[in-house]
Amino acid sequence: MATATRERIVQTSADLFRRQGFASTGVxxxxxxxxxxxxxxxxxxxxxKEQLGAEVIRWSGALYGQLxxxxxxxxxxxVSATHAFFAGAAQTLRETDYADACPIATVALEVSSTSEPMRQACAEVFTSWVDAATERLVESGLPRKRSRELAISMLASLEGAFVLARATRSTEPVEIAGAACTASVRDAVAARRAKGAAAHRRKR
Amino acid sequence: MATATRERIVQTSADLFRRQGFASTGVxxxxxxxxxxxxxxxxxxxxxKEQLGAEVIRWSGALYGQLxxxxxxxxxxxVSATHAFFAGAAQTLRETDYADACPIATVALEVSSTSEPMRQACAEVFTSWVDAATERLVESGLPRKRSRELAISMLASLEGAFVLARATRSTEPVEIAGAACTASVRDAVAARRAKGAAAHRRKR
DNA sequence: CCTCCAGTAGATAGATCGCTCTAGCTGGCG
DNA sequence: CGCCAGCTAGAGCGATCTATCTACTGGAGG
Structure with a gap:
């Protein structure tokens, strides 16, 4: 296995960066x-270290994008997917003693004003997550513009809830943010249904 | 001026911590x-450094709490206050080249798994912000439970939007999160009005 | 067989880290 | 005035940081 060591370095770095950040983790x-x-x-x-950091960001981003x-x-x-997504995040937080939240948020805040290559890596990951979520919402029948807005505000809510949760050692923010996002998605779906029904009625 | 130096140290630290984080800022x-x-x-x-960090967190927290x-x-x-709050945050971001977002979020993520005193300081600040926002919403006539939920999900949205905005160098996340939160507050106010009107109708 | 090179292994450079220590300065009070 | 805190000022300590350097190992290919 030629690249086993390389992979182990990336995985370990991802773990350490997520817990203590980029700067406080030594090579x-x-x-x-x-x-x-x-x-x-x-x-x-x-x-x-900078190249490693950028690669770790992209690697973690791809891994979590699969979620x-x-x-x-x-x-x-x-609607239930949204609820389950936040519930899963809350459970992971509890199980890992509030260590495993977003793999790149800590690094993103640390480097976005100091390292351009790493900042770009973070931006790419966030964009890819937003795009992925947007597609899933579009596929479920929501308009593209609304889907994108929902995706962005869902990701923002989750990231922010992670910040609050880790600091206060409570999953309450994640649960409340999850409930709010679930309600938003439900509203969007209902609005779409109403509009669809109206169009259907108009048709015949 | 006996404590001018001390104050200058705290202010400068707050500025540096917000931009580059705690670990990457040397004494x-x-x-x-x-x-x-x-x-x-x-x-x-x-x-x-740890004592300084904790004090900077509390000092920044009190300062921003006034906002x-x-x-x-x-x-x-x-409703318009919520909108203005997010719009103001977006403007500040633009004006400061995406440096001045939340004064403690970066530090919070960095230390919440490594320094218990600093983590507690962050938790206290976040709690005080939530409490302050909750009171303002209660005063505007919303039920306390709903007010607290709104306060938490608003703060989470803002914090997360800051993460996305700083990484992507765009205020779009802040604006979208702001629109979503404004809509939530509007809905809560509307629901309260409807309930109040129903109670009023029932009364006579 | 030998060559070659990716990968292993770690000593070490040079800078910077947080922090301690001592000495000097200064302003107010007896 | 003399004295004593409170504060200034910075040299320097040991530790640790990132990064470079050389030497070694093992296996594939000529």
Whole structure:
């Protein structure tokens, strides 16, 4: 396995960055926790810690992006999917002692004013998440513009709820934000149905 | 002025922490930027960087908490206040090149798994903000439970929108989150009015 | 067989980290 | 005036940071 070490470095870094952030995680700590030789880190990432950071952001982003597709299955009810999504996040928080929230939010805030390549990586990930969620909502019959708005405000609510939850060590913010988002999605679906029904009535 | 230096240290730290976070800000950088003697930092903050951090969190929290009272003036319309609050946040972001968002969110995410005293300071600040917003909504006639839910989901939306906005260098998330929150408040007010009208009708 | 090179391994450089320490300065009070 | 806190001022400590450097290993290909 040629790239096993490289992968282990990325995974371990992702874990540490999520918990303590980018700046407070040393490269020594990474290689130690990953049981990787120190030299290998700079062999695989000649750009140093910054290159590793950018790659970790993209890797975590892709991994967590799959969660969106896992919850918002085409054909299934988007309202209950939204509720389940937030409920799942709350459960994960509780199970991990409020450590596993968003894998990139901490790093995003840290670097968005100091490292342009890492900031861009974060922006790409967030955009990809918004796009994915938007598509799932469009597929469920909502207008594209409304879907995008919902996707953005859902992601914002979740990210913000994570901030509050980790600081207060309570899942209440996640649950309340989840309820609000679920209600918004329900309203959007109902509005769409009403409009569809009106159009249907008009047709005949 | 006996405590001018101390205050300058706190203000400068608040500025730096907000931009680059806690870990990436060195004490040397703080005293340099604050034009303060190095010894003074440890004179005023014998507990070192952690004590300074906790104090900066509380100080910034109190300062920004006043914004809530500035926007949600007793007697004024809460719906337009909500809209103005988010619009103001978006404008500040634009004016400061996406640097001045939440003064403590970055630090909160960084320390909530590593420093218990600083995590508690963050928790206290967030709680105080939620409490303040809740009171303003209660005063405008909304039920307390609903007010608290609105306050929490508004704060979460704003914090998350800040994360997205800083990373993508766009105020769109703030504007969309603001629109969603404004709609929620409007709905809550409308529901209250309907209920009040029903009670009124029932009465006579 | 030997060559070659990706990957392993870690010593070490050079800068910076948070922090301690001592000495000097200054303004108000006895 | 002399004295004593409160504060200023910065040299310097040990630790730790990122990154570079050289040396070694093991297996695939000529």
């Amino acid at each position: 020594k700590q990474i290689v130690a926790e990953a049981s990787a030789p120190f030299g290998s880190l700079y062999h695989f990432f000649p750009g140093g 969106i597709d896992a919850f918002f299955i085409p054909g299934a009810d988007v | 040397k950088q703080i005293v340099a930027e604050a034009s303060a003697p190095f010894g003074s930092l440890y004179h005023f903050f014998p507990g070192g 809530i009272d500035a926007f949600f003036i007793p007697g004024a319309d809460v």
